[in-house]
Amino acid sequence: MTDERIVLVVDDEPSHRMMVRAVLEDDGWTVLEAGSGERALSMLAEEAESDTYPSVALVDMKMPGMDGMQLLKELQVRRPIMPVVLLTAFGSVGSAVDAMKKGAFDYLTKPADNDELIAVISKAFEYHKLLNENIRLKLEVSGEADFIGASPGIERVRDLIGQAGPSEATVLVLGPSGTGKELVAEGLHRASNRADRPLIKVNCAALPDDLLESELFGYEKGAFTGAVKDKPGRFQLADGGTLFLDEIGEIPGALQAKLLRALQEKTIEPLGSVSPVQVDTRIIAATNRNLKKEVDAGRFREDLYYRLAVLEIRIPPLCERKEDLPLLVSFLLRRLGNKNNKIIRTVTPAFLDALSDYDWPGNVRELENVLERALILSRSDALGTDLLPSQITGAREAEIHMDISPSMTPTPPAPANLEEAEKQAIIQALEENGNHRERTAEALGISRRTLQYKLKKYGLTRR
CATH class of the missing domain: 3.40.50.300 (P-loop containing nucleotide triphosphate hydrolases)
Structure with a gap:
C-alpha cells in the first residue's frame, strides 16, 4: 500500500543503482530500479495494478532520453503526492535548487553520503505519509x-x-x-x-x-x-x-x-x-x-x-470481493432504513449465506435493490431468506441439495449479528492459523492492515 517503505530509484548507471539499493535495503527499504525515465513511467503504470507501489522516487538529473527534470514534470502529473528526490553532480547544484522551486522535494549530490541518503529518503517518506493521510481524511468527510x-x-x-x-x-x-x-x-x-x-x-x-x-x-x-x-x-x-x-x-x-x-x-x-x-x-x-x-x-x-x-x-465486481458483503449489507440497510422510515437490526445467518452464494451480475446496485425489496416486505426487524427473490434463494437451495449428505453433521448456527459473525470468523481463522497474522489475513482474503484494524475493533489484539 502507499504507506509501505518502497523507493523507486531511477538512474542510468547500474553500479550507482546497486550501491543505493544496498544502502537502503540494509535500512529496511524495498527498492525498485529503473534505468531510464521512460522505464520508470512504465513501471509505475504496472505497479498501479498491484498492492505495492513506491512512496518516494530518487531520480538522477542527467540521463539519456528523458532526463530528471522531464521525469519530475511527468511524475507531478501522474503521482503528485509522491516526493521526488533528485541526484545531481556537485557542479550542477544550481539546477537542482531550481528543480526544487519547480516541485522537487530535495536533492543529493553524487555519490551520496549513506547517512544523508537514508535521512533524506526517510524525511520524504514521512512527508508522503502526511499528505496521504490528509487526503484520506478529506475523502472521509463525505x-x-x-x-x-x-x-x-x-x-x-x-x-x-x-x-x-x-x-x-x-x-x-x-x-x-x-x-x-x-x-x-x-x-x-x-x-x-x-x-x-x-x-x-x-x-x-x-x-x-x-x-x-x-x-x-x-x-x-x-x-x-x-x-x-x-x-x-x-x-x-x-x-x-x-x-x-x-x-x-x-x-x-x-x-x-x-x-x-x-x-x-x-x-x-x-x-x-x-x-x-x-x-x-x-x-x-x-x-x-x-x-x-x-x-x-x-x-x-x-x-x-x-x-x-x-x-x-x-x-x-462484487463477485470478486464477497468478503465485503457484511459491511455493505450493514451500511446499505442503515441508509435504506432511513430512506423508508424502517429499522432493520439484523439479518439471519441463512440470509447472509444466500447473498454470499450469489454471483451478483448487477453488482452493488443489484444488492441495494434486493435489500430495499426485503426491507419493504419485512414484518420484523430481522431479514430472512423468505424475503429474497428466487434467483438468489434458488442458487442457495441447489447448492445445499448438491453438497449435503445424510452422513454430514450440521454445523451450529452462526451469530445473527453481522459484526459478531465477522468477529467469530476472525477468531476461527486465527485459531486455525496458530495466531499467525499474515496467514490469517491471507486465509480471510484481506490485507494484513485490514486484519490489524479488525483485531483492534473487536478487542482481539492480545491474541
Whole structure:
C-alpha cells in the first residue's frame, strides 16, 4: 500500500543503482530500479495494478532520453503526492535548487553520503505519509460517497483515488455496471484542488448523438432551428472544476474527434460559433467496455483512448470481493432504513449465506435493490431468506441439495449479528492459523492492515 517503505530509484548507471539499493535495503527499504525515465513511467503504470507501489522516487538529473527534470514534470502529473528526490553532480547544484522551486522535494549530490541518503529518503517518506493521510481524511468527510469494504481490491481503489485525485491528469475508470464508477469520480474530485468548483456529470449513453454534442459544447443563438438563445455546454459549466463523462465508449466517431481536440487544446467550439472558447476543465471518464478492444475494432479512436487513459482505475465486481458483503449489507440497510422510515437490526445467518452464494451480475446496485425489496416486505426487524427473490434463494437451495449428505453433521448456527459473525470468523481463522497474522489475513482474503484494524475493533489484539 502507499504507506509501505518502497523507493523507486531511477538512474542510468547500474553500479550507482546497486550501491543505493544496498544502502537502503540494509535500512529496511524495498527498492525498485529503473534505468531510464521512460522505464520508470512504465513501471509505475504496472505497479498501479498491484498492492505495492513506491512512496518516494530518487531520480538522477542527467540521463539519456528523458532526463530528471522531464521525469519530475511527468511524475507531478501522474503521482503528485509522491516526493521526488533528485541526484545531481556537485557542479550542477544550481539546477537542482531550481528543480526544487519547480516541485522537487530535495536533492543529493553524487555519490551520496549513506547517512544523508537514508535521512533524506526517510524525511520524504514521512512527508508522503502526511499528505496521504490528509487526503484520506478529506475523502472521509463525505463518508456516504466513499467505498464501503475492506477487501484488497477496494483498498487499492481508495489508494489510487488518493494518488490520482490531486493531479490534473485525465482518469479512466473501468468496471462493470453497478460497481460505483460515479463514486470514484466523486472521490477524485473531492481529493483534487478543484473540490470547491463544480463536478458536472454527463451520461453519454443516455443522450442521442446530436443532442450529446450540444450538451457537451453548447450552442449560440441561431445555430439551429429552436436555438433562440445562447446555451453554455457542460465543458463551460465545469470550467475550473471536473467533467465526468460516464459511458464514454458510447460516443460516436465524429464527436470523438471534437472531444480529442478539447482535451489537447483546452478549447471548445460551441455549435454556431466561429471562434474557440478557452476552458479549464479536468476530465474523468468511465466505461464498462474494453476500450482497447474497441480501438482494435476501429470503433474508438486510439489517440483519444491514450489521452483519456493517463491513469486507469479498475473497480472489482462484487463477485470478486464477497468478503465485503457484511459491511455493505450493514451500511446499505442503515441508509435504506432511513430512506423508508424502517429499522432493520439484523439479518439471519441463512440470509447472509444466500447473498454470499450469489454471483451478483448487477453488482452493488443489484444488492441495494434486493435489500430495499426485503426491507419493504419485512414484518420484523430481522431479514430472512423468505424475503429474497428466487434467483438468489434458488442458487442457495441447489447448492445445499448438491453438497449435503445424510452422513454430514450440521454445523451450529452462526451469530445473527453481522459484526459478531465477522468477529467469530476472525477468531476461527486465527485459531486455525496458530495466531499467525499474515496467514490469517491471507486465509480471510484481506490485507494484513485490514486484519490489524479488525483485531483492534473487536478487542482481539492480545491474541
